[in-house]
Amino acid sequence: MAKKEGSAMTVAEAGRIGGRLVSEKYGSAFYEKIGKKGGSSTAEKYGPEFFGKIGRKGGKAVTEKYGSGHFERIGRKGGQKVAELIERAKSLDSTERAG
Incomplete structure (x- = not known):
C-alpha cells in the first residue's frame, strides 16, 4: 500500500502496530476469547x-484456484505428518523406557 504524501504510515502499518501492541498487552487468549x-x-x-x-463457498473458491485434487493432496500430506509424529513419539517412548 502506497503512502500518501505527508502521511507518516499506511493504514496497514498502523494496523500491524496496533495488533502487535494488543497482543503484547492482552496475550493470545484475548484473541481466542473475542474469536x-x-x-x-x-x-x-x-x-x-x-x-x-460459507465453508462451501470457500471450498469452491479454493478448488477453482488450486484445482480439484488440492484437498486430496493436502489431506495426504497431513496424514503423512501425523504418521511421522506418531512414529517419533513411539521412538521417544521406547528410548525413555530403555534409559
Whole structure:
C-alpha cells in the first residue's frame, strides 16, 4: 500500500502496530476469547447452517484456484505428518523406557 504524501504510515502499518501492541498487552487468549464471541454472535444472528454455507463457498473458491485434487493432496500430506509424529513419539517412548 502506497503512502500518501505527508502521511507518516499506511493504514496497514498502523494496523500491524496496533495488533502487535494488543497482543503484547492482552496475550493470545484475548484473541481466542473475542474469536469465540464473534463466532457465537454470528451463529446466533445467522444460524449454524451459515457456517456450512460459507465453508462451501470457500471450498469452491479454493478448488477453482488450486484445482480439484488440492484437498486430496493436502489431506495426504497431513496424514503423512501425523504418521511421522506418531512414529517419533513411539521412538521417544521406547528410548525413555530403555534409559
